[in-house]
Amino acid sequence: MWPGCARAPTGHLRMDEQLVRLRAPLTDDVLRTVRAGDAVVFDGVIYTGRDAAHARLAALLARGEPLPIDLTGQVIYYVGPAPPRPGQPIGSAGPTTSGRMDRYTPALYAAGLKATIGKGHRSPEVLAALVEHCGIYLAAVGGSGALLARTVVRADVVAFADLGPEAIYRLEVHSFPAIVVNDIYGADLYADARRRYRIAPDAEG
Amino acid sequence: MTTIPLREVNVATVRDAIEQLCLDANYVAADDVRAAFARAAEREVAKLGQRVLLQLLDNMTIAAGERVPMCQDTGTVVVFASIGQDVHFVGGSLRDAINDGVRRAYTAGYLRASMVARPIGTRSNTRDNTPAVLHLDIVEGSDVELIVFAKGGGAENMSRMCMLTPGDGLDGVKDFVIETVEIAGPNACPPVIVGVGVGGTFDSVGTLAKLSLARQVGSENPDPELAALEAELLQRINALGIGPHGFGGRTTALAVHVAIAPTHIASLPVAVNLQCGPAARVRRLVI
Numbered sequence: 001m002w003p004g005c006a007r008a009p010t011g012h013l014r015m016d017e018q019l020v021r022l023r024a025p026l027t028d029d030v031l032r033t034v035r036a037g038d039a040v041v042f043d044g045v046i047y048t049g050r051d052a053a054h055a056r057l058a059a060l061l062a063r064g065e066p067l068p069i070d071l072t073g074q075v076i077y078y079v080g081p082a083p084p085r086p087g088q089p090i091g092s093a094g095p096t097t098s099g100r101m102d103r104y105t106p107a108l109y110a111a112g113l114k115a116t117i118g119k120g121h122r123s124p125e126v127l128a129a130l131v132e133h134c135g136i137y138l139a140a141v142g143g144s145g146a147l148l149a150r151t152v153v154r155a156d157v158v159a160f161a162d163l164g165p166e167a168i169y170r171l172e173v174h175s176f177p178a179i180v181v182n183d184i185y186g187a188d189l190y191a192d193a194r195r196r197y198r199i200a201p202d203a204e205g
Numbered sequence: 206m207t208t209i210p211l212r213e214v215n216v217a218t219v220r221d222a223i224e225q226l227c228l229d230a231n232y233v234a235a236d237d238v239r240a241a242f243a244r245a246a247e248r249e250v251a252k253l254g255q256r257v258l259l260q261l262l263d264n265m266t267i268a269a270g271e272r273v274p275m276c277q278d279t280g281t282v283v284v285f286a287s288i289g290q291d292v293h294f295v296g297g298s299l300r301d302a303i304n305d306g307v308r309r310a311y312t313a314g315y316l317r318a319s320m321v322a323r324p325i326g327t328r329s330n331t332r333d334n335t336p337a338v339l340h341l342d343i344v345e346g347s348d349v350e351l352i353v354f355a356k357g358g359g360a361e362n363m364s365r366m367c368m369l370t371p372g373d374g375l376d377g378v379k380d381f382v383i384e385t386v387e388i389a390g391p392n393a394c395p396p397v398i399v400g401v402g403v404g405g406t407f408d409s410v411g412t413l414a415k416l417s418l419a420r421q422v423g424s425e426n427p428d429p430e431l432a433a434l435e436a437e438l439l440q441r442i443n444a445l446g447i448g449p450h451g452f453g454g455r456t457t458a459l460a461v462h463v464a465i466a467p468t469h470i471a472s473l474p475v476a477v478n479l480q481c482g483p484a485a486r487v488r489r490l491v492i
Contacts, residue, residue, distance in 0.1 A: 037253065037452075082277045082317040091315055092268070092277040097359050097392050119359070119450070120392035141260050141450055142359065142394035143483020145277040146268035164330070165317060177260070179253065179452060190391055193453025197251060197446030 019177075025073025026114040028134045034180050036187035040138065042176040046075040046117070048169040050096055053160050054104040061107050068159035069168065071113045078118035080165045081155075082145070089155045090171070094145030095119040098137070102126050109133040117178050121190060131186050138178040139189075151176040211293040212347040214492070216302035219286075219294075219349065222490055223306025223337075226353040227282060228314045230486035231274040234265040237422040238485045241459040245396060245449075254454025258396075261449075261483045276484035279316040280355035282307045282337040285416060289346035300339065308333040319358065340412060348491050352419050355486040360397060363389035366411055366476035378403055378475050379438060385477040386442050386458065391451025394481035398422060399442065399461040402476040404468035414478035417462040419487050426463065435461045458482075 020034055023044040034040060047069060049057070060067055078098055082091030098118030105116065106129035114135050119142040130137060140148060151173045159168040181189045234242075239262070246258035268275040284303055296302075311318055311334035320335065321328040344350075365385045369377045382401055389397070402413030426432040438461040448454025459482050468474060 039253070039256065080277060080317065082274050082279060083315045085271075085273065085315050088273075091317070092274040092279075094277050096278070097362070099392065119394065121390060139391065139450065139452075141257050141264075141483075143276045143481055144260050144264035146271065146273045146275055147260060147264040149273065150267065179450075189453075190451050193251075193253075193448060193451065194390075194446040197448055197453045197455065199444035199446070201441070201444070 022115075024075050024114070026075070027073065031114065031134055031136055031184050034136060034183060035185070036180050036183045036189040036192065038180040040178055040180060042075065042173055042178065044172065046077045046171050046173055046176065047158070048079050048081070048171060049076045049101075050078050050080050050166055051100055052163050052166040053168050054101050056160055058104040058107060061111060067111070069170075071108060071111050073112065073114050075115040075117065076108070076113060077140070077171070078116065081149070081169075083165075084155075088149070090149050090152045092145030093149040093152060095140040095142055098122055105129065109135045122182065127182055127186070127188070130182050131184060134184050136180055136184060137182040139181050140176075140178045148176065209291050212289070212291055213293050213295050214349060215296040216294050216299050217296055218492055219299060219351070220302040220306040220309070222351055222492055223284065223303050223353060224309045226351065226488040226490060227307060227310035227316070227355060230353060230355045230488045231279050231314070231316055232272050233269045234275060235485070235487070237424075238459075238482065239265055241422045242396075242482070245456040245459065249449065249454050249456050251448050251452070251454030253452040254449040254456060257449035257452060258456065264483070274316055275486075276357060276481075277317055278319060278357040278359065278484070279311065279334070280357045280484075280486065281320065281361070282334065283340070283354040283356050283415065284337050285340045285342070285352040285419070287342045287344045287348075287350040289348045290343050291347040292349055303337055303339060304335045307335050307337050350489065350491045352416070352487065352489050354415070354418070357394075357481055357484055360389075360393040360479040360481040363393040364414075364476070364478045366414075366474065368407065369473040369475055371471070371473050373473055375434075377473070379434075379441070381475050382438055382461070382477050383441055383445070385479070386447070387445055389479055390447055393479045394483055395447055395451060396449055396456045396459045396482040398480040398482055398485055399438070399458050400478040400480060401438075401461065401463045402478070403463065403465045403474070405466035405474060406468070406472070407474060409466065410474040410476040411478065413464045413466055414476040417464040418478060418480045418485075419489065420462050422460045422485070431463045431465065435463050438463075
């Protein structure tokens with residue numbers, strides 16, 4: 001038996017270096033084909049959101065009020081960009097630590113969100129929500145904000161403009177690179193990676 | 206009796222130096238850091254890990270070329286100013302001049318303002334990344350040495366300190382360092398540079414750890430006992446398997462720097478200040 005919406009994986013025979021291209025809205029069928037450790041690139045629309053925007057989204061959901069954006073099938077990228085130079089759509093734009101959004105995240109996956117992009121560990125509650133609601137969590141490479149900003153073609157504020165860099169932006173991206181950390185099957189790249197590359201103290205001699 | 210003439214330094218010189226150091230630190234990877242990444246990319250056995258290291262090297266090239274910050278978290282500015290006792294500052298307040306330098310860099314240089322005035326309650330942004338955290342020291346001579354960090358929040362948040370007891374000994378110190386890197390995992394943006402302070406008091410040990418991060422990556426500790434400790438800790442950390450960005454591999458840290466200070470007979474304070482390698486931004490200038 002596979003948990004949640006997962007099915008026995010099929011068709012996951014892909015070359016090591018082949019990149020999977022993803023574009024929102026994401027469907028369960030698409031997410032069944034990606035696995036922890038896959039290098040993917042996003043095209044199309046992703047939304048930004050970090051601490052303050054998440055607190056507001058969670059408050060709206062708790063009161064049963066509509067959200068300013070439809071999350072169905074969408075992607076949220078945890079980022080607080082640097083200000084853009086004139087003529088640029090966005091300044092340096094790498095991921096921030098995802099764990100700070102953990103308390104708000106399960107409710108967003110329940111509301112239709114399909115993927116989040118950040119860096120670092122998620123809580124057990126978020127990992128359970130991924131399996132339950134058929135969602136994935138990805139990491140972008142922290143500290144590569146200049147490179148990631150180059151993949152952003154356009155950036156528009158779509159909610160909470162008063163929050164400045166913490167507002168929700170709608171980003172149009174082309175080949176935005178990320179790595180799948182947690183897939184819908186419950187696999188966790190961070191845990192697997194440590195097991196695979198750890199050298200036991202006594203093996204060192 | 207001979208009198209030593211005071212050297213007059215206009216604080217505007219300090220302001221301009223701080224501005225330039227902040228801009229340079231955010232846009233341009235230091236040579237020692239870039240070289241450490243290049244060495245790591247050659248050696249890394251994990252394919253995904255190697256891909257991350259190459260992406261970070263590309264990022265350094267793009268940031269320097271476009272004059273955009275390597276990381277959107279352009280950090281808290283931490284300044285260590287060592288002031289010769291024969292210096293007389295003119296032209297205004299030294300503290301204000303340092304903050305003016307920060308303000309100019311962060312507003313005109315398209316760097317992110319990341320400071321909130323009050324840590325609890327409103328947490329409203331000061332909008333120009335001031336104030337800097339300022340450590341002042343008075344030393345002999347007539348030089349002014351400035352060390353400027355743009356310290357990101359991700360790695361700073363994973364830093365830890367502990368008041369060990371003498372009975373915990375060297376093994377206790379080592380285990381605390383390893384444990385800190387292990388807990389931090391991917392959150393601190395590995396490969397990290399690990400700054401370790403041992404000794405002093407509760408308040409001073411964290412400063413000792415931070416200042417150790419100003420040493421060149423790849424430099425040898427002049428104290429042979431500490432050099433051996435650094436080598437052992439680096440080997441143990443890179444055996445954890447965390448790897449670049451936590452995706453697995455043998456490059457979890459680029460360097461471990463240990464600094465010590467005299468301490469109380471009852472005490473063994475230890476602090477571990479983590480520095481993200483991808484945006485390790487520290488600059489030094491003597492004026």
